[in-house]
Amino acid sequence: MTALVSVFVAITVSLLVTRLAAEAIVLTGLSRQAAEFQARSAFTGAGFTTRESEQVTNHPARRQIVMLLMLFGNAGVISVISSLVLTFVSSADTRQAGWRFLILGVGLGLMWIISSNRLFNRYLTIFLRWGLRRWTKLDVRDYAKLLRLMKDYAVTELRVKSQDWLAGKRLDELQLRDEGIVILGIQRPDQTYIGAPHGETQIRAQDLLIVYGREDALSQLDSRRSGSVGDQDHRQAVAEQQQVENEENMRDKASQA
Structure with missing residues (x-):
């Protein structure tokens, strides 16, 4: 026993x-x-x-x-x-x-x-x-809380394929911020890392993107393919983000009233 x-x-x-x-x-x-x-x-x-x-x-x-x-x-x-x-x-x-x-x-x-x-x-x-x-002396910052990783928002990684809508375009062409998506960093296939990339940075096939935004928007972006269909999906995503921002602004004004 x-x-x-x-x-x-x-x-x-x-x-x-x-x-x-x-x-x-x-x-x-x-x-x-x-x-x-x-x-x-x-x-x-x-x-x-x-x-x-x-x-x-x-x-x-x-x-x-x-x-x-x-x-x-x-x-x-x-x-x-x-x-x-x-x-x-x-x-x-x-x-x-x-x-x-x-x-x-x-x-x-x-x-x-x-x-x-x-x-x-x-x-x-x-x-x-x-x-x-x-x-202990651990770095005790709660990164999930700092980035507000709750409800609909997340940080994830996207692997860019040659047939993706993102491939071969500069960040200023993509206008991802209009979709409510921010690219935090890019890791090239040769392990080169670009942190806080600027507008002239080009997205290449096989790049690994660290992105922040709403989960459904990130999922749509990951499945978006190049061509006119991808462009249409982008415009639709921009419209959806505008609606989200309008709702957030209305809630913010209501809380101040």
């Missing part, structure tokens, strides 16, 4: 460690989805893709967090496996082994229910963030 208890303790600590690490990575400016994936991958030793590895290794704070996760992960996985082996190998009685399987299943089920509870996760997040701000 002692070995079974140690299994639950090891799993609980593992969940808390990965959650704490994910919150720490979020505070360095990475999205929550990517942070949770990287934390769990590092803890279990599953590894990352090349691009995700660069996001970690190029940031000193993230690199340190992931190194600690790998260390704790190796120790935690080994502890759980050894405890499970001791729990069931040491039991010669079939009935006793069955009870231990039942206890293990119920315990894991309860842990899953608790870890999936929204209220529990919300308060746990508040506590972990408070602790990280209190006892």
